[in-house]
Amino acid sequence: MTLRRRTLVLAGGAGLVLRVRPAHGALAPALDEAIRAWAGTAAAPRTGRVRLEIAPLVENGNAVPISVKVDSPMSTADHVREIAVFTERNPQLDVARFQLGPVNGRAEVATRIRLAASQNVVALARLSDGSVWQHTVDVLVTLAACIEG
Amino acid sequence: MATAVRTLIHVPRPVRQGDIVEIRATIAHVMETGHRPDAEGRRVPRDIVTRFECQLDGTLVFAADVYPAVAANPYFAFDLRAERSGTLVFTWEGDRGFQHRETAAFAVT
Amino acid sequence: MRRGGRAAAAALALLGALAACVAGSAPASHTANGADTRRSGFEDMSRALQALQRDETQNPGMLWVQEGEALWARRAGDGRSCAGCHGAEAARVANASARYPVFDVETRRPLTLAGRIDRCRQRHLGLPGQGPDGDEVLALSAWLAQRARGLPIEAADDARLEPWRARGESLWRRRMGQLDLACGLCHDERAGEKLGGAVIPQGHPAGYPTYRLEWQTLGSLQRRIRGCIVGVRAEPFAPDADESLALEVWLQRRAAGMRIEGVAVRP
Numbered sequence: 024m025t026l027r028r029r030t031l032v033l034a035g036g037a038g039l040v041l042r043v044r045p046a047h048g049a050l051a052p053a054l055d056e057a058i059r060a061w062a063g064t065a066a067a068p069r070t071g072r073v074r075l076e077i078a079p080l081v082e083n084g085n086a087v088p089i090s091v092k093v094d095s096p097m098s099t100a101d102h103v104r105e106i107a108v109f110t111e112r113n114p115q116l117d118v119a120r121f122q123l124g125p126v127n128g129r130a131e132v133a134t135r136i137r138l139a140a141s142q143n144v145v146a147l148a149r150l151s152d153g154s155v156w157q158h159t160v161d162v163l164v165t166l167a168a169c170i171e172g
Numbered sequence: 173m174a175t176a177v178r179t180l181i182h183v184p185r186p187v188r189q190g191d192i193v194e195i196r197a198t199i200a201h202v203m204e205t206g207h208r209p210d211a212e213g214r215r216v217p218r219d220i221v222t223r224f225e226c227q228l229d230g231t232l233v234f235a236a237d238v239y240p241a242v243a244a245n246p247y248f249a250f251d252l253r254a255e256r257s258g259t260l261v262f263t264w265e266g267d268r269g270f271q272h273r274e275t276a277a278f279a280v281t
Numbered sequence: 282m283r284r285g286g287r288a289a290a291a292a293l294a295l296l297g298a299l300a301a302c303v304a305g306s307a308p309a310s311h312t313a314n315g316a317d318t319r320r321s322g323f324e325d326m327s328r329a330l331q332a333l334q335r336d337e338t339q340n341p342g343m344l345w346v347q348e349g350e351a352l353w354a355r356r357a358g359d360g361r362s363c364a365g366c367h368g369a370e371a372a373r374v375a376n377a378s379a380r381y382p383v384f385d386v387e388t389r390r391p392l393t394l395a396g397r398i399d400r401c402r403q404r405h406l407g408l409p410g411q412g413p414d415g416d417e418v419l420a421l422s423a424w425l426a427q428r429a430r431g432l433p434i435e436a437a438d439d440a441r442l443e444p445w446r447a448r449g450e451s452l453w454r455r456r457m458g459q460l461d462l463a464c465g466l467c468h469d470e471r472a473g474e475k476l477g478g479a480v481i482p483q484g485h486p487a488g489y490p491t492y493r494l495e496w497q498t499l500g501s502l503q504r505r506i507r508g509c510i511v512g513v514r515a516e517p518f519a520p521d522a523d524e525s526l527a528l529e530v531w532l533q534r535r536a537a538g539m540r541i542e543g544v545a546v547r548p
Binding site for chain 2: 343
């Protein structure tokens, strides 16, 4: 298992903080549980078909544009029923759940989310055949330069 | 004096039958997470939009269950296949009995 | 080296360093060969935020722009409206955001656009004063900024503004607060470098009022300046204080020729 290192340099040279993060794919247990509870399937969600678009480096965690696109014909026989977004380290793991159907034509949603810290963001899609697919992106959130009162 | 709720809604036009178009809706709302301390250090109570729906002539075409991690002045974009003209109705619901409704024409040629 | 000699050398070095800091540098707006080195904070942002600013169907500041457009036409108690004097869709004042601050003969002081809007509404529409971050003043400022998008900021050649510009420049270069920093130390000398992971912008006024993600709302230039001053742990100036007006005049002169961006989005 490879470890990825992140260093956070504090303004004013107060010191170096070394953070060791788990390898991509190994999410925090609470997040894993929340996803399983939503997915409701015995099998773990599969990676693929879903693309979470989010900047890997975010200047301010208060409003982060994201979009989720799912590869699906959106036909009556084969479409996306629901798209869910979770975060790993926000005070609450849920972000949003979107309900879709064939009338949408394309399974694409966009919104702006809050990220309390650098963390994994996970987007999942539940298809009409019951299968669940996911995409995880590791996002680095930087701080505002001047901290106002 | 209550100020009217502001929204920004974008429905493309012209729209031809069979086109798949993107609808965008923003509503002005503070989306207070419930985790923030006020000046005295007390937690500011949660005050968010919890649900957004779009209906076309009475049929639900998109819905979102919204949590505090959605940014202030929440924005949603989704796609819609143009089949026939109708009226789009956007509704938002939230904490403290928050409710708002907007309509827009969906003109399909 | 003898002890006395070493102390003298150290003292001279310290004095030299202090002198270099206090003297300040010329505004780094043009290089020696005349190239304009000024850049908007827009260029320091990620592509996602740039796209957000550019797109009027997504830019959260448009909530205020839309409101400002409605307010412009709205009639007050006696039937008067902004449009009644200044033209429908601000036809006669479309460049207002690029022209202000101006010298106000009535008060013999600079007048910002927000100040002008606030005063007009009180005087001619009988509405209560709000300050630059009042909701309706902000909405009208936002709409006028969007109307002036693309116009170059005017150089404000009015000689009566010169003492204010000079005072603003001197404030810009003066160290202040517990952190003992001058605006220019960051926004002239270190613009483009990083502070705590964020790129330091040059600090131009072309995108105000701005939807700042840090505020999660739209805010005025005065609000941003106040935030900066609090950020270096100094006492902020009141919005109508001489210092605030002087800083705005200086910032406008410093940004003369740069294009108005409309309502910007910034981290």
